[in-house]
Amino acid sequence: MSLSPVNPVLDQVTRRITDRSQPGRAAYLARIRDAAVRGPARGQLACANLAHGFAASGPADKTALRSSRMPNVAIVSAYNDMLSAHQPFETYPAQLKAAVAQAGAIAQFAGGVPAMCDGITQGRDGMQLSLFSRDVIAMSAAIALSHDMFDAALMLGVCDKIVPGLLIGSLSFGHLPTIFVPAGPMTSGISNTEKSRVRQLHAEGKVTRETLLEAEAASYHSAGTCTFYGTANSNQLLMEVLGLHLPGASFVNPGTPLREALTAAAGRRAAGITWAGEEFTPIGEVVDEKAIVNACVALLATGGSTNHTLHLVAIAAAAGITLTWDDLSDLSAVVPQLAKIYPNGSADVNHFHAAGGLAFTIRTLLDAGLLHEDVKTVAGPGLRRYTAEPKLVAGGVEWIEGPAESLDTDVLRSAEDPFAPDGGLRILRGNLGVSVIKTSAVKPEHRVVTAPARVFDDQADFLLAFQEGTLTGDLVAVIRYQGPSANGMPELHKLTPALSSLQDRGQKVAIVTDGRMSGASGKVPAAIHMTPEAADGGPIARVQDGDLITVDGEAGIVELHVHAADLAARPVTGRALTDDEWSGTGRDLFAVFRRQVGPADKGASVFPTHTAPPAPAHVDNTPIDSILIEEHA
Template sequence: MHPVVESVTARLIERSRERRTRYLQRLESALQREPRQQLGCSNLAHALAAQASDARLILRQGGAPHIAILSSYNDLLSAHAPLQHYPVQLRQALAEVGATAQFAAGVPAMCDGITQGEPGMQLSLFSRDLIAQATAIGLTHGIFDGGLYLGVCDKIVPGLLIGALSFGHLPAVFVPSGPMASGLSNGEKAAVRQRYARGEATREELLAAELGAYHGAGTCTFYGTANTNQLLMEAMGLHVPGSAFVPPDSPLRPLLTREAARLVARNSRQGERWLPLGQQIDARVLVNAVVALLASGGSTNHGLHLPAIARAAGFELTWEDFAALSRVVPLLARVYPNGQADVNQFQAAGGPAWVLRELLQAGLLHAEVATVAGEGLAAYTREACLEAGELAWRALPPDSPAPDIVRTYSQPFAAEGGLVLLQGNLGRAQLKTSALDPAFWHIRAPARIFRDEASVQHAYQAGLLQGDLVLVVRFQGPRANGMPELHKLMPLLANLQAAGQRVALVTDGRLSGASGQVAAALHVTPEAACGGALAKLRDGDIVELDVRRGTLAVQLAAEEWSAREPVTHHEPLAAGFGLELFSLQRRLASPADQGGSILTGEH
């Protein structure tokens, strides 16, 4: 085991000792309340009323696992549309092993791609907490022995996992649906977006490119937050091994889905190998997740999600943990936006199994962790396949079949994972370097300050963004407006950079998981709306961002900076698009480095 991985894990355990103890005590208390046995007859009758007679009989007799199905299915989102028929498949598979299931809850699932740049994006991060709460509502009926969690995209999987951890005395298996078929390449799509931002492409051309890229059922094919979720579920041992990037129409997909049902029944208290989720997700599993995120060049959004997930399991995962691991974890995959390949090409080259195998061999992952498959993490280093029509797993070749997509540990794309912690008199921030040319790792330039994405776009279109600059978009944190993604800034910033200007972005907001070619200090905390230093910046202040030194600072004398008064945030009450219903979240959200959540504070 690499000594840095060991030391980060040890510090995480020690730092979290009291919080984790309280969490495990809650699990023990929940375990004392045996599902169904303490339900009154009327209560149980309500649960059985709509069940088929054979399922009623099994439930009344007891002794067999009864499994909750929780799903983010809707047919608005391409990634979730394939989930429509999963409950029938899962019930059939469970019946074959003598178990029963009920569809316990549907959870909301919104698409950042649809809401980018629109008011609804202000609800995106908050939807994660709502999904967790909806998950808890489904499980709180107290009749289940385990859960199957059907979801894919950005906030959905973290929300389902946070909710499931609140019922951590139950086993859990996460069930994906896979990526859509490859269409117009991500690079070609990005080029059309940049041309459109410059006024060189028509709206019809832009729409044709977008439709060519997003054209079928399944997740988007770039390696953004949705697909990073799926790789992390493999690294955390929560999937059927090898199921992350199998397409919806593959003959493997229904077999993997059925295997998920078999595993959750086996891992229940009535099964062969009891595995409560809250005990499965320990410090080693969380460290494994961060290592896999770094080695694959995954989404910066997990700088928010993983700390929130960790806190839900009783751990205090910090950005310092990310930074320490990033310095020793090499970059082993190049998938768009870190390269030209999409996730289907990544899967064909070896996918998550390749990355996990190389990390395990290098001693960068904890191997002997509990997984739903029951074989430690080694089970996730093989790819799923068909043998005589049955589900099987096979070893990957020792040498990379596509060295432009995946590399061995001894010949990585970069020596470091590329998620840097920046600190200075402007606060703390995270910056992703895995898709960033080292030529842009340092900038010292005047600040250009804006309050929202739209005003930056207007300034760009008016030709007002001239010369080297550090674009500061503030009052975009969880307390200000829900921390929307600012993805529409990327084409115009890329254009400025391509034209020879040195540019960077500094914001207390977030970017899409598919962003990365422009230096971007994200999630700045404390955020401006809470008196953070960004609120004290003025147009023209010289800001320095230095990746190698890990600094983010305004170049002013300490006395002048400390004496300067922050700008007051006078944002009117958010209204319309349902925003007014989430005012409580805006008041209570935790800082970004704790996940931007209302659910994961002290209990």
Template structure:
């Protein structure tokens, strides 16, 4: 512990102390469940017969044997998500690979997987964040049959990985691994895609040109190549020791990808209770692994969505974290990656430059990760500085590169792109929010100006077209939090605000909604809590109020006296439908959901961490 960075050590100690009661309760729960392993032993003959009725005779015999592991597969497959399309034949492959180990595997269940890219700006986006909790519940239902000694989760994209992990942590007495499928190959450059989006927003190109550009960017099976939430999920799973090292960003349908899938399927059988080397999920995910996840996200400029998701993931394991922890760590963790939107490289460039093995190596060399954290593979996190390769068609692990192969994409810890990480806490009389500072140029990090108040992202286009926004201003988009409408991402704002910035105006965004991992060059205070619908000061702001967003000092202020703000009537949201596209089924979610800093969840009832 002596070689740890002092800030990392301090924050970890504070989290451990804060979490003592909740973590103790969680460990007691999984300990009680462990004593009942293997779970199939609890089932009656009728229960067990139902559980393997559709299996062949060989698998039936092995499932009867308590010394052979039965692996549950929870899949988020659908063939609309490009990242998840490769999962179509994974269950059959996994079953075959597991049989080679003398074990069995069954599809425990499927979970929903919606694509935020399809629903951007549409009513369906209001289901996006809530889908995470629905996925967690579906994962728990999938595993509730108590048939499994280990679990493989097939999921990649935005809310799916957090949902799978939250649900699986309810079964923290068994080992769990995530099996990725990899990113699509590089298509149109992110810079060119962004340029065409802005031209479309200005009306200078038509829909046909825009669609052609988007199709050239998102063109095949695999994860989208920018560093948004999906690829941040993969970084997170590796940093928390829940995936094979170095395997997140290997492209689909390649021999190495296939070898990694086989290794994951077979390795899970080596870490079940029957193997003699049990690695229960609830013991792997602890305070150290949570801190490692935060650090990796900060160092890589990862998705702001994880300021919400990691809070809920940690809470599922009895670990209590908050945005102050993110902010404190960000002050000590250097920015080591430049991947779009905080650079022009994509995730394939990052992987080729040295990828996760080099990033983790640099962080651990500076004492900025817990190298002793438990993992599902190797002895500890210290072993995650290797990368996979094929030699004579056999998967082997070799030491990762010692120097970055593209210093403009991954930097040395001694020569970072920025001395601080990618996320910062903003706070003041408007509440607490976060900003993805790594994506914002230094000259745009401090913005002051009159408020332009909107109740939806759709109102911005009208004001833009009329010329009302051709000035320095701070756009306030409120009633976009979890209680108001489910906290959709607001990417329709990005091209228009980017155009204003390019025209030389000083502009910023303040919202209780989300902007996700694709948060771009315009400074944006997002996730502002308390949200307007929960009585936050955002509902008192009026057009023309002087707003200060200082990303350097971490300030978010409305320069109106407390007395005047208190005397103002609270604004009411614009009349808008909460029905259609299934939104009415989530009415109760909106009523009971926690704040963004508490994870915007309906799954747990707990005080502010």
């Protein structure tokens, strides 16, 4: 079958990224190819090193590990039993080891990584560690893989910073084939519309805390990922479109026979794509420029989490690729909005999956020329494989052709009949800097706001003003000193019910902040991730109460109506917390991160990923699998 012609803008953006990234990407590929030609990793270890590596193994595993003939697969997990999304991973290692063994390889549990939940830490000091946890997870994954014992990896993670961190860490071992293994979403509970209604009533003081808790418990009610389309479920969609999940694995509920069959299939497949087989598929070659563009398109088409305007930039950089917000903005102009999943609609991810889910989404985007089909994946060459759906059969799982049409056009539509002609995320520019807005969650009549600023240096001060009833009239809430350098860029989703209440009273309301509002950004226009941030002396630090600000989600503008000379003459007001103040709840341990972190539009990373080493004079484009075939002939 011939490939569908690629949209000209998609092609142009991809070429631009490829050209811009050439030095860093060439250096990255040279590095992982150098690592790959060493053959079975543990075969390079001295006897004492290797003995340490299998000392605790059983007799059969010791025999296998003493030999260099059998691939060894690392298992790295974000398991804990407090977080619903990660609780199912408790039983995965044993199941994966058995599946890997069936495929003629061996597996060891290489290490665990931390997993924190933004839903639990909302509005708490611990939230100020959330974004930094991504890079801690990347480092933890790298430590797990650092023993040179492994020939492939299985990464177990689901939520917000965990999957991006695991992927960044995996890419630092880009010569290893790597499959991401999801746990799936919990079944649907109370409707998202009802949950939001109760939250807003509680913010207005009209229902009790007990009523609110009952509504929340009816929504977050069992093991599995939260069912709204926030960062966790955006993660799953992106891993599948990047070709790092098995097809259709993302949104199968935990504890079901199909979920168990997919987990076992992931273990078998990991064993099958090592150097020992004929389908060697290193993750560093899967995540290339075309794959990154595919991820951007899928995020835009489904109105995914704004957090990925940070994470995708950081992930790309880990693979030697330079992605910018301009790339996302240009793609957004031609990528239609295909899905309405809460907070962009009333449906949850289970409804999206039932309507045709990723199999249909990928199919319609491929047919419209809005995805690159010619990419590597862990399932084999070509993204068209991901238009198939897994079905349970005797002895495991098989893939059949997915739906050619949406089964519920209120939730999911084709590229020929979208909900909107452009993507659900946009980049805003103006004299305040550059920021991100999630337009798909905002009704058209609310997307343009010009109003006086109300300035706050802490979200708690805004909430107090709301409770005291002083937020009257139209307003643009400026919540500053919430960027990476100021306090770790905590999520400000706790502001959404109050802002929504003001809007429902008939006030024109928007928010401008250098902080985050996550994949759960709500119905109020929010110019978030503002860079340069206040702590770095950005213009947002010079805004004063009463200044007129325009937030225009249609035209892509965020503008402070103050003359440039007058603005420049103003002093910086407010301030970030000092190190002495930014302490307690573990924050003092992360002070070095706050000093090291880069800006939001560069991924808010503590890693120096944007200073790539010079590329070699001669770039060797030979695929790693060819090198290994020659090495082990």
